[in-house]
Amino acid sequence: xxxxxxxxxxxxxxxxxxxxxxxxxxxxxxxxxxxxxxxxxxxxxxxxxxxxxxxxxxxxxxxxxxxxxx
Amino acid sequence: xxxxxxxxxxxxxxxxxxxxxxxxxxxxxxxxxxxxxxxxxxxxxxxxxxxxxxxxxxxxxxxxxxxxxxxxxxxxxxxxxxxxxxxxxxxxxxxxxxxxxxxxxxxxxxxxxxxxxxxxxxxxxxxxxxxxxxx
Numbered sequence: 585x586x587x588x589x590x591x592x593x594x595x596x597x598x599x600x601x602x603x604x605x606x607x608x609x610x611x612x613x614x615x616x617x618x619x620x621x622x623x624x625x626x627x628x629x630x631x632x633x634x635x636x637x638x639x640x641x642x643x644x645x646x647x648x649x650x651x652x653x654x
Numbered sequence: 655x656x657x658x659x660x661x662x663x664x665x666x667x668x669x670x671x672x673x674x675x676x677x678x679x680x681x682x683x684x685x686x687x688x689x690x691x692x693x694x695x696x697x698x699x700x701x702x703x704x705x706x707x708x709x710x711x712x713x714x715x716x717x718x719x720x721x722x723x724x725x726x727x728x729x730x731x732x733x734x735x736x737x738x739x740x741x742x743x744x745x746x747x748x749x750x751x752x753x754x755x756x757x758x759x760x761x762x763x764x765x766x767x768x769x770x771x772x773x774x775x776x777x778x779x780x781x782x783x784x785x786x787x788x789x
Binding site: 598604613621 | 692722728735736756
């Protein structure tokens, strides 16, 4: 029962992600796409250091290592 | 005839076109899909491919697509899937109930043992990484 709840929760998150992305790609949508949100986050800099870019790259690198190497 | 600077679009480099980048990513993914979890090769391959992409992404070697200057209130919709995922990942992680209430990692592990699924996951990871590098 709890296992089904966990699977249902992760599937719900995935379906919601797909739905928001679909809504973002409709003509005239006010919702930015996930790629636009990522690009906006990556613009963040502290002085000359591209903190947003380093942070997002680091997170994605860790995610790949976690799932594909561990 | 001269065109105004803002109307000219630079020609993409040969290696920056999908006809080149997609087969390269497929080849890298097929190699990655052969490497078993917890192996030294898998660790080195993940660190090597990711490190190379970060090196490309932090330099000015790859042309980037323009980023939006600001996000409207519509961006708040992205909190919804993130919050649902965060609640379930947090709950499964904190309760530490193993296969009875598994984390996403624990659910994904048996799926990723299949080489084809593993290669597909590698492709998704690398393609998204390449997309980030070019933003």
